[in-house]
Amino acid sequence: MMTFYLKPLLGSCPLSQLVSSSCARLSYLHLLDQQRDSLDCVPEKVVASGQFYEEVVYGGGGSQWDRLSHFTLLVAASLDKEFRQFWVEMECLLFNYRLEREMTGKEVISSVRRLRRHLGEFQESVGGEVWGEVLSSVKEVLGDGLLQHW
Secondary structure, eight states: OOOTTOSOOOSOOOHHHHHHHHHHHHHHHHHHHHTTTOGGGHHHHHHHHTOOOTTTTSSSOOSHHHHHHHHHHHHHHHHOHHHHHHHHHHHHHHHHHIIIIIOOHHHHHHHHHHHHHHHHHHHHHHOOHHHHHHHHHHHHHHHTTTTTTO
């Protein structure tokens, strides 16, 4: 399930798992970058690569390792402008890939509802005007039935 990555994971994990999951995600993002003009070939390329992406990114996302690798690379992206540009572009590509090819309509709607709940929590805790505007937009998308085609 897509979680929109608003809340980082809590707890701890071994450094080796942190590095392993982050390297796997970065490898997958590079694969998406190479296949950006033919995304329908991604599953074939994954099999051909021999890489194990299942827990990290492949297959809908939302697992603890998917989220952990996302936030780890987010920290890395905050430190390097060039990597940040690549990372943001590839995470957007991954998001669209999942939305268009991996998620069912029910999963999309469930994720948007979860996003609404998380944004409401953020708005209450931070009191930010920006969060309120985003929350309002998400409520409008849900309320107007804009997701009915899913």
